[in-house]
Amino acid sequence: MVVEKRKVDVAIDEIGRVIYGKREVVELLLIGMIARGHVLLESVPGSGKTKLAKSFAKVIDGTFSRIQFTPDVLPSDVTGIQFFNPKTQEFELRKGPVMTNVLLADEINRATPKTQSSLLEVMEEHQTTIDGETFPIQSPFIVIATQNPVESNHGTFPLPEAQLDRFLFKVDMGYPSEEEERDIMKAYLTEEPLDTLESALTPEDLVSMQEEMKEVHIADVVNDYLLRLVRISREHADIELGISTRGALALMRATQARAYLRGRSYVSPEDVKSLVPYVFEHRLILSMQASIQKTPTDVVRDLLNLVEVPVESGART
Known part of the structure; x- marks a missing residue:
């Protein structure tokens, strides 16, 4: 790694x-x-x-x-x-x-x-x-x-x-x-800087990294945090259509990949929090009333504020 x-x-x-x-x-x-x-x-x-x-x-x-x-x-x-x-x-x-x-x-x-x-x-x-x-x-x-x-x-x-x-x-x-x-x-x-780029x-x-990434550990407390964010998106008053199970799995894989790229063997709550806007915003469909006053960015910010971030690091104990 x-x-x-x-x-x-x-x-x-x-x-x-x-x-x-x-x-x-x-x-x-x-x-x-x-x-x-x-x-x-x-x-x-x-x-x-x-x-x-x-x-x-x-x-x-x-x-x-x-x-x-x-x-x-x-x-x-x-x-x-x-x-x-x-x-x-x-x-x-x-x-x-x-x-x-x-x-x-x-x-x-x-x-x-x-x-x-x-x-x-x-x-x-x-x-x-x-x-x-x-x-x-x-x-x-x-x-x-x-x-x-x-x-x-x-x-x-x-x-x-x-x-x-x-x-x-x-x-x-x-x-x-x-x-x-x-x-x-x-x-x-x-x-033209593009012409001088070298492969790194x-x-x-990348195929090897795709396989190694699967070994990145997700502690129960971090997985529960991720799941709470997904489920509250389906209950929020401003959201007509929340995050699907496919979206939840996408966020899980993304957090593993982020942790891997940063040299960690475990997913931290920060991995989840930092990626939620990029995974959620295009998947959410706001209610008609909410879409007049808010953007998906605003609503995702509300979701993150509603769910408490775990204090645990997520590392194996």
Whole structure:
């Protein structure tokens, strides 16, 4: 675990040469991949979402594919097709962009619901079905989807609840600080930092980390804290639809991955508390009255204040 922790720190620092001031976001991407989850990046245009995904793929030395979603993109453009080759008189597979380690689903909310749903099987099962035949997706695999805020766009198709629930995290990139933006302008003045990135991890490293992460211990007191947060989300007056069991399992896996990346063999209450906003906010559906006055961020803050944080560290005794 010590060796992998060193590699992870190098990987995060390397991406930091391209994406300034977003160390937490980079860590969330690594947590997502190690937890076998997917990440939805949301922010205004030009905030570095696409460049972050490309940098991530390069640093883990993984294969990379990109889909630029538009309303005319078809499901077969995502998954691939089998076509008849007249020269060989046989059907051949033309692999879709999902056959990769890192899939950038750019502006996913511009795709039609039918095309969006073509990602469901890939994200949940890590496999795709083409003309009735199932093909596995290589490991490790992560979908990094981007979308611009719906209120700033026309011609978008908001992701349905079933699709949103497949994303482990939803992360708002936000604007850089003034100092960070100044550093960005200096760095890009003479070169493209993305071109100079070096890999710090390998796909094999990440597959090993996915297995080792499962050994991270979750004490009963920490698991109970996590569960109370999930269950109170289903009872809160401002929430029409709370966190599903899939969401609870997603939070559990994410806390294990966070603890692992930080070199611990156990999940702490802080792991849970720090990840709840990223796991919960896109899964909650607020009541009509609450949605007028509050945002999911406000409601998640209320949930965290309602449930007492355990004083125990969560370490094995």
